[in-house]
Amino acid sequence: MFLDLESYSGYQTYLLEQPARLVVDLYGVKGDPPPMLEVDSPVLSSIRASRFDDQTLRVVCDLKAPTGYQVLPAPGGGIAIDFNYQLYSLALEDQDGSLLLSIEMSAAPEVQATYLESPLRLVLDFQDTTLLTRSFDTPVNLGPIVRWRVGQHSPAVTRVVLELAEPLASLPVEERAAGSFVLPFFPGTAAEAAAYLRAQQHAQEEPEELGAELLPTGEGVLSGLVIAVDPGHGGSDPGTIGYQGTFEKDVNLAISLYLGELLSEAGAKVIYTRDTDVYVSIFQRPEIAMEAGADLFVSVHANSHIERGRARGTETLYRAGDPASELFARIVQEELVKAITLIDRRIWGREDLAVFNGSNIPAVLVEVGFLDHPDEEVLLRASGFQKVAAQGIFNGIVRFCLENKR
Ligand SMILES: [Zn+2]
Numbered sequence: 001m002f003l004d005l006e007s008y009s010g011y012q013t014y015l016l017e018q019p020a021r022l023v024v025d026l027y028g029v030k031g032d033p034p035p036m037l038e039v040d041s042p043v044l045s046s047i048r049a050s051r052f053d054d055q056t057l058r059v060v061c062d063l064k065a066p067t068g069y070q071v072l073p074a075p076g077g078g079i080a081i082d083f084n085y086q087l088y089s090l091a092l093e094d095q096d097g098s099l100l101l102s103i104e105m106s107a108a109p110e111v112q113a114t115y116l117e118s119p120l121r122l123v124l125d126f127q128d129t130t131l132l133t134r135s136f137d138t139p140v141n142l143g144p145i146v147r148w149r150v151g152q153h154s155p156a157v158t159r160v161v162l163e164l165a166e167p168l169a170s171l172p173v174e175e176r177a178a179g180s181f182v183l184p185f186f187p188g189t190a191a192e193a194a195a196y197l198r199a200q201q202h203a204q205e206e207p208e209e210l211g212a213e214l215l216p217t218g219e220g221v222l223s224g225l226v227i228a229v230d231p232g233h234g235g236s237d238p239g240t241i242g243y244q245g246t247f248e249k250d251v252n253l254a255i256s257l258y259l260g261e262l263l264s265e266a267g268a269k270v271i272y273t274r275d276t277d278v279y280v281s282i283f284q285r286p287e288i289a290m291e292a293g294a295d296l297f298v299s300v301h302a303n304s305h306i307e308r309g310r311a312r313g314t315e316t317l318y319r320a321g322d323p324a325s326e327l328f329a330r331i332v333q334e335e336l337v338k339a340i341t342l343i344d345r346r347i348w349g350r351e352d353l354a355v356f357n358g359s360n361i362p363a364v365l366v367e368v369g370f371l372d373h374p375d376e377e378v379l380l381r382a383s384g385f386q387k388v389a390a391q392g393i394f395n396g397i398v399r400f401c402l403e404n405k406r
Pocket of ligand 1 (some may be wrong): 232233239248277302
């Protein structure tokens with residue numbers, strides 16, 4: 001709020017309750033008081049001015065609730081009064097295993113988070129905010145949070161301190177309803193939370209925006225070819241299980257079905273080793289391909305690392321000692337990485353995989369990403385990402401076929 005005054009010799013402010021209002025007495029001001037103002041603000045309801053005596057103008061700011069304020073004399077005359085937002089309540093909640101801070105406040109909070117070590121704690125500073133509840137300091141037992149403190153740290157800052165047993169980071173505040181907000185927490189460090197947000201954004205983007213360009217396939221660029229698509233695992237064998245509980249078998253099947261659609265559209269005959277959630281042994285898989293007279297074999301998987309969560313990126317395995325499979329792997333890897341932009345790990349010749357050893361056609365096994373890495377799990381779960389991955393593998397298959405005149 002700004003009071004435009006030609007000149008004044010001094011001022012005094014009083015914050016009063018019942019009803020909440022700020023009284024500003026301005027000394028050395030003559031003339032008629034300005035008319036009353038109705039104000040549409042989260043903090044103020046109206047501003048009234050009256051003459052207190054012949055030297056003093058009294059301005060009363062009617063507040064929706066008592067709140068902190070700062071008076072700032074303006075250099076060119078007049079004074080500015082900044083009111084804080086009002087923080088009505090805070091609560092820690094566990095919603096289906098996700099921790100969050102629910103916030104009742106007069107406007108969307110601006111929160112500055114600081115992560116401190118020894119002891120491990122997360123400090124949340126609510127800017128330009130007055131706490132309307134009592135301060136408290138109390139033990140809790142909610143995930144990694146062992147204690148929390150809430151108080152008015154300075155006239156303009158309400159501070160929340162969470163003492164932690166394990167790292168915890170804050171995510172951006174979301175509005176749930178008018179005056180009701182949530183601040184979700186991420187189980188990890190601030191850097192991990194930032195990576196998670198980036199990965200989520202990436203997963204929400206449309207496939208087109210991710211740069212998986214369609215090769216000039218034309219109609220029937222793959223016609224006459226039989227291609228075996230092998231979604232890894234299935235049924236009683238879930239494969240790797242992600243941090244959020246994602247089953248590898250489901251990711252593999254989703255990507256494989258998208259891939260199969262693209263291959264069919266390009267004129268290929270597609271043979272799935274499974275197209276539902278059933279168990280098929282690793283020995284049956286190449287048999288199914290050979291019985292159907294397949295020309296190519298593509299197995300789709302998601303990876304895991306012996307040190308869970310340590311590795312990231314894409315790799316393509318192939319039948320060791322088979323130049324056609326190696327070339328096929330190189331091209332598929334290149335196109336897939338170009339499409340999904342994960343780390344280009346390697347192509348890897350393997351002598352020990354039953355899915356390769358049961359046939360002699362060019363055969364690859366694509367490990368699209370690491371399901372045991374939380375960021376890559378977010379991607380692998382997302383249908384937008386699954387489609388881009390399928391497009392990348394498809395581009396590789398088409399390029400291999402075109403370049404080798406199959
Ligand atoms: Zn697998």
